[in-house]
Amino acid sequence: MLSLLDRLKQGIQKTRTGLVSKVEDVLLGKKEIDADLLEELEYTLISADIGVRTANEILEGIRQRVDRHLVNDPSELRQLISEHLLGVLEASDRPLNFAAEAPTVVLMVGVNGSGKTTTTGKLAARFSGEGKTVLMCAADTFRAAAIEQLEVWGQRTKSDIIRQSQGSDPSAVVFDALHAARARKSDVLLVDTAGRLHTKSNLMVELEKMRRTAGRVIEGAPHEVWLVLDATTGQNGLEQARKFTESAGVTGLILTKLDGTAKGGIVVAITRELNLPIRFIGVGEQAEDLLPFEPEKFISSLFEA
Numbered sequence: 001m002l003s004l005l006d007r008l009k010q011g012i013q014k015t016r017t018g019l020v021s022k023v024e025d026v027l028l029g030k031k032e033i034d035a036d037l038l039e040e041l042e043y044t045l046i047s048a049d050i051g052v053r054t055a056n057e058i059l060e061g062i063r064q065r066v067d068r069h070l071v072n073d074p075s076e077l078r079q080l081i082s083e084h085l086l087g088v089l090e091a092s093d094r095p096l097n098f099a100a101e102a103p104t105v106v107l108m109v110g111v112n113g114s115g116k117t118t119t120t121g122k123l124a125a126r127f128s129g130e131g132k133t134v135l136m137c138a139a140d141t142f143r144a145a146a147i148e149q150l151e152v153w154g155q156r157t158k159s160d161i162i163r164q165s166q167g168s169d170p171s172a173v174v175f176d177a178l179h180a181a182r183a184r185k186s187d188v189l190l191v192d193t194a195g196r197l198h199t200k201s202n203l204m205v206e207l208e209k210m211r212r213t214a215g216r217v218i219e220g221a222p223h224e225v226w227l228v229l230d231a232t233t234g235q236n237g238l239e240q241a242r243k244f245t246e247s248a249g250v251t252g253l254i255l256t257k258l259d260g261t262a263k264g265g266i267v268v269a270i271t272r273e274l275n276l277p278i279r280f281i282g283v284g285e286q287a288e289d290l291l292p293f294e295p296e297k298f299i300s301s302l303f304e305a
């Protein structure tokens, strides 16, 4: 069985190649830090989706150090880049808001296909593996398959599911689930919401309604709202993320399908733009392929030889 660190390394292998190996290629054999080298570096960072703002800052930091003669050897730049990226990720890090008194209610939001249902199942596996009792709520009533998919995860992780028929009011399912979680003394309630609605009503309005319902039944709920984003959608994901963050009170991010992209620099761009912590990353389809996101481990796995 692979260790967590090995799984992380394997999961971000493409980004290692797409970002770090390319940075190394740019630096290889260079004797001095000149304008051409810096331009090539900037291009490489932006191509890996790190974001223009962060790439500019990195370059600016390097230029200042060069001007002050604090750095003159290209081989030192790899370390400077990794330190800067770590700094960005750590700046948005903050502790989880788990309820003092169970249940902790987590709302899972995001567009269809981002991996929301799969991630909800993986989280159930993780929390129950930690000895917590988990209840899942199938509030994605738009897609019958999403309810069934969640049920499969429920069986796999021995977690209960609260569901209603397809097309029901998502807030009504949430209401039931909140009461059930309290009555059953569940530690965690994971609410899988829809990325799209069967009714004409606005998705963001529905999400707001679910949040209000949660807060009315359980004080302080939802304790966490996690936005699930498909890392392979790159910069397009950022626009989506902004919308959800404005309307759904997002408290943390989960980036899925990092195993499928060389542009994992998006992790940095998104944290930076939204000032939100990444909680977990998805690196495959199995339950064990959801890894807790730790900035230090992520950066060292990317940059260590």
Ligand SMILES: Nc1nc2c(ncn2[C@@H]2O[C@H](COP(=O)(O)OP(=O)(O)OP(=O)(O)O)[C@@H](O)[C@H]2O)c(=O)[nH]1
Pocket (backbone or CB within 6 Å): 110, 111, 112, 113, 114, 115, 116, 117, 118, 119, 140, 143, 146, 194, 195, 256, 257, 258, 259, 260, 281, 282, 283, 284, 285, 289
């Ligand atoms: N490679 C890989 N595939 C993933 C990951 N997470 C989810 N998937 C796959 O992505 C696809 C979509 O996942 P779903 O969980 O159905 O997506 P969803 O957001 O719930 O979609 P709706 O139910 O339509 O809202 C599935 O085939 C998953 O197995 C991941 O981290 N890596």
